[in-house]
Structures are given as C-alpha cells and as structure tokens.
Amino acid sequence: MRGNIHIALRVAHGGFRLDVDLVLPSRGVTVVFGPSGSGKSTLLRAIAGLEPNAVGEVRIGSEIWQDARRQLPAHRRATGVVFQHTALLPHLSVEGNLRYGWKRAGAPHALLDDWIERLALAPLLARRPDTLSGGERQRVALARALVCNPHWLLLDEPLSALDGERRAEILPYLEAVRRESGIPILYVTHAMDEAARLADHLVLMDTGKVVAAGPALDVLNRTDLPLALREDAGVVLEARVDAADAHGLLTLQTRAGALHAHGPAYAPGTLLRLRVQARDVSLALQRHADSSLLNLLPATLLGLDPQPCGQVLARLDASGVPLLARISHRSVERLELRPGMALWAQVKAVALLV
Numbered sequence: 001m002r003g004n005i006h007i008a009l010r011v012a013h014g015g016f017r018l019d020v021d022l023v024l025p026s027r028g029v030t031v032v033f034g035p036s037g038s039g040k041s042t043l044l045r046a047i048a049g050l051e052p053n054a055v056g057e058v059r060i061g062s063e064i065w066q067d068a069r070r071q072l073p074a075h076r077r078a079t080g081v082v083f084q085h086t087a088l089l090p091h092l093s094v095e096g097n098l099r100y101g102w103k104r105a106g107a108p109h110a111l112l113d114d115w116i117e118r119l120a121l122a123p124l125l126a127r128r129p130d131t132l133s134g135g136e137r138q139r140v141a142l143a144r145a146l147v148c149n150p151h152w153l154l155l156d157e158p159l160s161a162l163d164g165e166r167r168a169e170i171l172p173y174l175e176a177v178r179r180e181s182g183i184p185i186l187y188v189t190h191a192m193d194e195a196a197r198l199a200d201h202l203v204l205m206d207t208g209k210v211v212a213a214g215p216a217l218d219v220l221n222r223t224d225l226p227l228a229l230r231e232d233a234g235v236v237l238e239a240r241v242d243a244a245d246a247h248g249l250l251t252l253q254t255r256a257g258a259l260h261a262h263g264p265a266y267a268p269g270t271l272l273r274l275r276v277q278a279r280d281v282s283l284a285l286q287r288h289a290d291s292s293l294l295n296l297l298p299a300t301l302l303g304l305d306p307q308p309c310g311q312v313l314a315r316l317d318a319s320g321v322p323l324l325a326r327i328s329h330r331s332v333e334r335l336e337l338r339p340g341m342a343l344w345a346q347v348k349a350v351a352l353l354v
Contacts, residue, residue: 005152005184009046009056011039018042018208026061028200029178029185031216033192039208040188044156047186048081049074060152060184080145080183084157086137088129094140095125098147105148115143118180119173135166139173146181153177153185159194174198192227193353196220196236196275221322223305223315228324233313234277235322239354241270249349256318259347260294263354272354278313278324280351284344285335295347299323303339304332316345 004023011018018039024030032040046054049065049072058065065072088097098121102112116122119139129137138158145153158174159167171194178185178198189195195202199216204225211226212219220227221235237259239252244265252259252274261274287296299316307313312332316323323345331337 003061005061006057006059007047009043009054009058011042011046011051011054013042016208018046020210022203022210022213025201026184029187029198030201030203031187031189031195031199032203032205033189033195034205035190038205040205041156044154044186044188048079048154049077063151078151080148080150080153082138082141082145082155082158084161086141088137088140090129093125094121094127094129097129097140098144101144102147107147107149111149112147115146118176119143133166134162135169138162138170142173142177146177150183153181153183155185155187157188157190159191171197192230192232193275196273223322223324228313232277233326234275234324237274237276237321239272239274241266241268241272243268250354254321256321256323257297259352260349261352261354262350275353276323276347277351277353278326280347281323281325282346283314283325283327283331283335283337284346287344293346294349295352297323297345299343299345301337301339301341301343304337316343318345
C-alpha cells in the first residue's frame with residue numbers, strides 16, 4: 001500500500017459525539033487507547049462501515065472508502081475485523097470457519113495454509129468452537145480475518161475477555177502478525193500493557209476526541225498527558241537483551257543504562273520493550289551498594305507534580321530518557337528535593353515489565 005491512511009469522521013449517538021481527524025501510517029500497529037466511553041470502538045466501527053450515521057472521509061492509500069460523494073458498505077471495505085467476542089459459526093469446525101470467509105473473499109489458497117501454520121491452528125482444525133479455550137478462539141478469529149487478504153486489520157479489544165494466562169498465550173501471536181503480515185493494523189484497547197507492547201503509533205482518545213497521536217514511545221512517555229496521572233503511569237523503554245542467567249534474570253541495555261529484569265529466556269540481541277512504572281521507582285541522593293535493588297540509574301530531577309493523597313510525581317531525565325517516580329510529599333521534604341538535583345533512580349528487577 002502506498003501513502004498514509006486518512007480518517008476524518010464524525011458520529012453522533014444521542015449525547016455522545018465522535019469527531020476525529022487523523023493521518024495514520026500505512027505500516028505497523030496503530031493502537032487506539034483510552035478509557036471506556038472515549039469513542040475507541042465507535043471509531044473502529046465507523047472505519048469498518050458499521051456505523052451508518054458516520055460522515056466524513058476514510059482513505060487508505062489511494063483507495064477511497066468514504067467521502068462526501070460515496071460510502072462503501074462494510075462488505076466492500078477490504079477490512080478484517082476481530083471483536084472481543086469472536087462470533088465463530090458454532091455449527092462449523094475451525095477449518096470450516098476459516099474456509100467460509102476465505103471462499104467468500106476469493107483469496108489465494110496459499111494464504112489459508114500460511115496463516116494456519118503461522119498461528120499454529122493445524123491441531124485445532126477438526127474441532128468445534130465450543131471445545132476451544134478463549135485464547136484458541138481468538139487465534140481462530142484472527143486467522144479468519146487474515147485469510148481473507150484484508151487491506152487493513154481492525155482489532156477491537158480482542159483480549160479483554162481473556163484471563164491473564166490466556167492473554168499471555170495470544171500476545172506472541174499478535175506480535176507475529178505485527179511482524180509478518182505487512183498489513184496495517186488498528187488495535188483498540190484500554191489495557192496499558194497491550195499498548196506498550198504492540199503499538200508502533202499511538203492515538204490517545206477521550207470523550208470522542210483525539211488527545212494526542214504520534215509514534216508510540218513519544219506519546220507513552222509524555223508527562224503532560226492524562227497517561228501520567230493513571231495509577232499505572234510510567235514510561236516505556238526500548239531494550240536489547242545482553243544475557244540471561246540460570247534463574248531467569250535478564251541483563252538489558254537501554255539508553256538510560258543497564259537494567260535487570262525477570263522474563264522469558266530471550267536470546268541475546270533480542271529487542272524488547274520494557275515498562276517502568278512510576279510506583280516502582282524510588283529516589284536516593286547517593287548510590288547505595290548495600291541494597292537488594294539491582295537497578296540504579298543516575299538521573300536529573302526535572303520537576304515535581306503534586307498528586308492526590310499526599311503523593312508527588314517526580315519527572316526525571318536518565319541519560320536523555322524520561323523516567324517517572326511516584327513518591328510521597330514527606331519524601332520530597334525529607335530529601336529536600338528540587339528541580340535540577342542529581343539523583344539515583346532505583347527500581348526492583350522483579351517490578352520491571354518485559
């Protein structure tokens with residue numbers, strides 16, 4: 001696909017109004033993130049042609065799906081859509097579900113075989129949907145969308161109905177689709193860990209409007225956005241695996257310095273994203289060697305933002321990388337913290353999210 005994706009859409013539902021104007025990249029994963037009721041799913045449905053009241057423009061590369069003169073119906077928009085509830089046909093096997101959409105789309109046979117292999121569905125082909133786990137059903141729904149050879153893959157909260165174990169099971173498959181499909185993906189979620197792990201481009205929404213949009217790490221690490229006020233506020237760092245020991249401790253290189261975290265046995269050289277939550281960062285005036293804390297980063301204090309309940313959000317610069325620390329107002333007074341001070345940011349290895 002050549003060119004970017006342009007979306008300028010307005011939808012009215014009673015007292016709710018969606019009004020967005022976006023230019024999105026035609027590669028990678030665009031995550032639409034925001035609280036419930038912010039308009040994320042309405043935007044996705046409007047793009048897919050499932051909101052009859054939507055007005056405006058949808059242009060994907062050189063293809064015009066909607067403008068002032070035309071509005072392609074949903075079945076003529078080359079999208080693959082996966083919702084929270086998979087809506088697999090219960091009377092068909094997994095293979096039957098896959099072939100049903102594939103035949104209607106007239107897609108190449110190689111595409112069917114390819115996604116069955118990539119999503120490890122061969123052992124499930126003869127089974128009915130009611131015999132599958134939630135994670136397995138989502139893998140089938142994902143494959144069903146991909147075998148239709150879509151020009152754009154739209155995923156609406158695909159993991160929100162799954163428990164933690166099933167979410168962990170399917171996330172690597174979503175990452176494989178991100179790497180291997182070559183299809184632009186729009187991914188709607190309210191889960192920070194999914195946004196941090198999958199997003200190349202991030203759109204932050206609230207009350208039907210776009211609050212911020214841009215490269216994912218730029219938006220995730222901005223301290224002037226509502227993300228910084230959340231209980232799970234933090235930053236996302238790009239990291240490279242240097243080594244892993246026999247106990248599952250990874251040594252990671254980041255722009256902020258070397259960090260240790262627990263995680264799967266990734267091979268050296270693997271590129272990861274690492275979440276450092278503000279509530280897991282403590283501050284010290286000196287470097288302490290007599291502590292169980294493995295991660296000690298030199299940092300400069302940029303600012304102190306008061307928070308509810310006597311808390312303060314400290315904004316830090318660690319070798320050019322932003323960090324956040326959530327500390328108490330009493331700690332600010334006791335350490336006599338002020339902008340410009342040189343500090344040490346301390347993070348437990350077990351607290352880092354790989």
